[in-house]
Amino acid sequence: MDIFKLFNALPGACAQGLIWGIMAIGVYITYKVLDLADLTVDGTMTTGGAVCIMLMLNDCPVGLALLAAFGAGILAGFVTGLLHTVMGIPAILSGILTQLGLYSVNLRIMGGKANQAISVDKFNLLVSLRWVKGAPFYKNTIFTVCIFIVCIIAILYWFFGTELGCSIRATGSNPNMSRAQGINTDVNKILGLMLSNGIVALASGLYAQYQGFSDINAGRGAIVIGLAAVIIGQVVFGKIRGNFAFKLLSVALGAIIYYLVIQVVLWLGLNPNDLKLLSAIVVAVFLAIPYLKGKYFAKPVKKGGAPHA
């Protein structure tokens, strides 16, 4: 157990965490703002990378490829949104259906192959695991992804302060009240799902470049990692009273913490095959804590309950 080995791995974990932080911000929009559990992201976390890598292999500039990845995610979110609102399928099931369908779509995008590699030497990538250490700062992947996160948070902060953004937040908070105030909750749910999946697909495009390949299984369990980041961010930074931008930032920081912890347990000798089990257990525990706290450690209330008015 060489401590230097751990230190050596930390910048990489940090970069990965940041990219997944973007993804987790996407999950935050559905899970926290819209109050929907959207499982589409397991599919879109593959789709974005597939679209991005395939376009770049066909000489598309990186900016355009990422934009296309974003668009592909928006499309996937649109499908889930239609299934949920127009067809009346429960949100979780809608997401699972889209995600399953996307598996075939992703394979088609990648030309029928389960894996498509892209060489960092031959193509003009934006981020790569080769540029985590020793690269000039403006080319450093950590720096690049940080800029992405800052821009995304700024745009989302602005958007959720607009009339439309406010109405989307209201839709998640109280759909009955929203309709009574003339808000089309169905359209807003679809918009939120589109935005969320677009951001996830963008993260996916960056992640595929970072790894140097897109893989059909890149998104497996993505929702769990996204939720883990959201929950860790909430637990660690929840006590600090911050605005919406700070909440988004704490989600991104949550993702970094997640990857640093993973790095440490791997360094401690955990079999990498057991990682997904560990992730699932960690998320289950953190999701259960608020419920169990309320059930077994609630402060005693005066007889007759709290006064009503």
Next chain:
Amino acid sequence: MLKIENIWKTFNVGTVNEKTALQGLSLTLREGDFVTVIGGNGAGKSTMLNAVAGVWPVDEGKLYIDNVDVTKLPEYKRAAYLGRVFQDPMTGTAANMQIQENLALALRRGKKRFLSIGITRSEREMYQEKLKVLGLGLEERMTSKVGLLSGGQRQALTLLMATLKKPKLLLLDEHTAALDPKTAAKVLEATDRIVGRDQLTTLMITHNMKDAIAHGNRLIMMHEGRVIYDVSGEEKKRLKVSDLLEKFEQASGGEFANDRMMLA
């Protein structure tokens, strides 16, 4: 103003719980009418309000607001004409949004929402003025989350939201039933003041017969999904609780005697 024409609505069709809540209900409200609605449990009072608000489509009949046929309009579109306050204080406001954000949502009722700023500085000042009128000190807490407010405060805020943009019709669904008597009286007083000031056409359901008599210029009694008694003007002013109870007994054949309205 509001015209309800022969509305029918049956819930849980084809099951043991099948219930025909509205049975050919018709009602016409004139501009500025403040109508109180009473009736036993299951008389169809809330169902009538939900039918007007468009929570679900009706089986039969027509609904007009201001001579516009709204029968087929979805709930969110009808909202342009309506202000609504619900029985449950949790229903009318978004708990994890700020007081001023809730008001801003209400101000934009019936307007298309795009990418302009969600709440402007000048409207903030306007909200402050309006909140001051409620006399609950909410003007000092404009950025507090609504979830932190008490039930009475939330109902008062919902009432303000429902009337912030003058609605063609105000629907109050037992909006004081979940409050303690003192708070309920306060909210009712605010209701009277706002309805009087803006000359709002209002439908107010209540379980309290005294309130039904004391407020508004017209009173209707419902039974089995229909209006069975409609009184207004001088005649309503002379009405006593005992008269209403008698009417009820006639309509329901005495079975009404153990209803909770007896307590009124």
